[in-house]
Amino acid sequence: MAKKILVTGGTGYIGSHTVVELLQKDYEVFIIDNLSNSHISVLEGIEKIAGKKPHFTKLDLTDKFATEKYFNNHHDLDAVIHFAALKSVNESVAEPLRYYKNNLESLINLLHNMITKEISSLVFSSSCTVYGEPDKNPVNEKAPLKKPASPYGKTKQIAEDILQDSIISVDFLKVIALRYFNPIGSHQSSLIGELPIGIPNNLVPFITQTAAGIREQLKVFGDDYNTSDGTCIRDYINVVDLAKAHVVSVDRLINNKSKEHFEIFNLGTGKGYSVLDAIKSFEKVSGKKLNYILVDRRPGDIEQVWADVSKANEILGWKTEKNLDETMLSAWNWEKKYRGIQE
Ligand code: NAD
Ligand code: UFG
Numbered sequence: 001m002a003k004k005i006l007v008t009g010g011t012g013y014i015g016s017h018t019v020v021e022l023l024q025k026d027y028e029v030f031i032i033d034n035l036s037n038s039h040i041s042v043l044e045g046i047e048k049i050a051g052k053k054p055h056f057t058k059l060d061l062t063d064k065f066a067t068e069k070y071f072n073n074h075h076d077l078d079a080v081i082h083f084a085a086l087k088s089v090n091e092s093v094a095e096p097l098r099y100y101k102n103n104l105e106s107l108i109n110l111l112h113n114m115i116t117k118e119i120s121s122l123v124f125s126s127s128c129t130v131y132g133e134p135d136k137n138p139v140n141e142k143a144p145l146k147k148p149a150s151p152y153g154k155t156k157q158i159a160e161d162i163l164q165d166s167i168i169s170v171d172f173l174k175v176i177a178l179r180y181f182n183p184i185g186s187h188q189s190s191l192i193g194e195l196p197i198g199i200p201n202n203l204v205p206f207i208t209q210t211a212a213g214i215r216e217q218l219k220v221f222g223d224d225y226n227t228s229d230g231t232c233i234r235d236y237i238n239v240v241d242l243a244k245a246h247v248v249s250v251d252r253l254i255n256n257k258s259k260e261h262f263e264i265f266n267l268g269t270g271k272g273y274s275v276l277d278a279i280k281s282f283e284k285v286s287g288k289k290l291n292y293i294l295v296d297r298r299p300g301d302i303e304q305v306w307a308d309v310s311k312a313n314e315i316l317g318w319k320t321e322k323n324l325d326e327t328m329l330s331a332w333n334w335e336k337k338y339r340g341i342q343e
Contacts, residue, residue, distance in 0.1 A: 002028040003254060004076060008061060008110065009083030010054065011038035014125070014183055016046055016192045017243035018081060023050035025247055030074060033084065034060040037197060045191035061106035071113035079121035079250050082110060085155070089129075089300065090201055092152035103155035107162060115170050121253035123246055126160055126177045128235075128266070128305055129153040137233075137272065138308035141179070141264045149300040160264075167261040174261050176249045181235035181268030181307050183242050185327035186334035193334030194239070203275060204236070204328070207282050208335035211290060218290060220275050222297035225304070231275035233304035235268035238322035238330070242267055248318045259315075268307030269320045278324070285329040 005022055009015040010031030016038070022029050023046070031043075031054050040056075047053045059066050061084055085103045086092070092099040107124075114122065130153065131139050132146025148154050163175045184204040186193030199215070200206045209215045223230040245267050252258055273281070279290055313319050322330075336343065 002026055003078040004028045004030060005250060006030045006032065006074065006077045006080045007054070007083065008032045008080065008106070009085065011035065011040065011042040011056070012083055013038075013194045014180075014239060014242060015081075015083040016042045017187055017239045018083070018246045019046055019054050020049050020187065020192070021240070021243045021247045022250070023052050023054065027250075029054035030077065031056045032059045032061065032070065034058060037086070039195065042192060048191050049187060049189050061109055062102055064109055067109045067113055071117050075117040075119075077117075077119050078254055079123070080110065080114060080119060081123040081246055081250065082107065083125045085125065087152060088201055089150045089152050092150050092155075093300075096151035099151045099155055103152075104158060104162070107159050111162070111166055115166075115173065118172060120172045120174055121250070122163070122173070122175045123249045123253070124159065124163060124175060124177045126179045126264070127153070127156045128179050128181045128268070128307065130157050130160065130179060131305060133302050134305055137304055138270060138306050139266070140308035141266055141311055164262050174253050174258050175263070176253060176258070177262070177264045178245060178249065179264060179266050180242060181237050181266070181305070183239045184236045185238045185240070185322070185330040187240060188330060190330075190334045190337040193338065194331070195338070203278060204331050207279065207290060208331050210292070211282070211286060211288050211332065212335050212339050212341060214339070216291070218279070218292040219295045220279070220292055221295060221301060223294040224297070227274055227304055229274050229276045232301055233272040233274050233306060235270070235272055235306035236278065236324055236327065237268050237320060238327040241320040241322055245312065245316065245318045248316050252316065265312040265316060266307040266309055267312060268309055270307055270309045272304060272306035273324055278328070281324045281328045282332065285325050286332045
């Protein structure tokens, strides 16, 4: 019998790519999403790629009664991957209560119901934002956590604390927290991808929308950092590679391979690239000159952070397959297909 996996936030960017990978590994997938930051049409793309459909329920995980009702009807789930959260750093500074309420209430409701129904396996979406500005790079999982610059980042730290505390009191609960670095790119089919609502905050969708003529000009935030070319350095990880790490994590939990009840893994490529490197990569693979300008630093940005991924490589047996150029091309192909741009 196919194992049943609940994917919260499964119509979102990383969730949709993970649902595809799960379906392709013959898991039966159940999505919960309130569609606050995704479109129902994503389900069509998923079905076209995987040749089968996930189950979908529109539900807000902060709704205690609706969540409880859902679990009463789905008490036989084998594992849960919890993506559902609000994720805009800027927005979280402007509306902290909305972020604390959404991201923490949804986690608490989910955990409560998992515990009640004795569903033991949970994969949680965390972020490298918990490291703040690391003392050294590449950063490994033992690095001290720094106070995050935004309420969004704080929700991830608090969520990890909630999970760590929960495994102490509930002996059957097993959690894997995955700390993503910077996920970018799209599925190679271009049938699903990153679709930010409104003006993108993140670099890569801003690059592709500028090249597509939707944005006039990319602003590069800061050229006076203490890095090789003065711009910030990040670890850009391909979203399909990232999605595959979730399947490996679910397998690990379901097959009782975890060494501890709470495990943390960094998910990145292990390589840092500057903003200008990312632009050069885009220009190379697209053959287009990007209209960009160097401007002042963006408040709250970390100067440089990239991952030590040896723990995920060794223990999960997972590693990234796609490089920056391939991933940038996938992002551009998705943008072109979505906007109907012919070249
Ligand atoms: P996304 O916004 O595309 O997907 C999140 C999904 O969750 C959306 O479809 C949204 O509608 C849904 N959702 C939000 N609140 C909900 C609620 N209360 N009930 C039900 N559904 C709800 O974001 P993403 O980029 O796919 O990120 C997925 C997860 O990974 C998030 O937890 C995010 O914080 C984390 N993360 C993302 C990044 C990144 O750069 N994309 C980096 C690190 C961590
Ligand atoms: N950048 C620009 N111009 C832009 C957008 C971004 O120069 O228009 C720069 C930023 O200053 C930064 C780099 O590009 O140096 C990457 O910025 P992103 O906004 O794409 O990503 P961040 O590293 O700031 O943050 C992202 C997510 C967070 C998450 C974090 C770590 O937005 O939610 O990665 O996973 F926590």
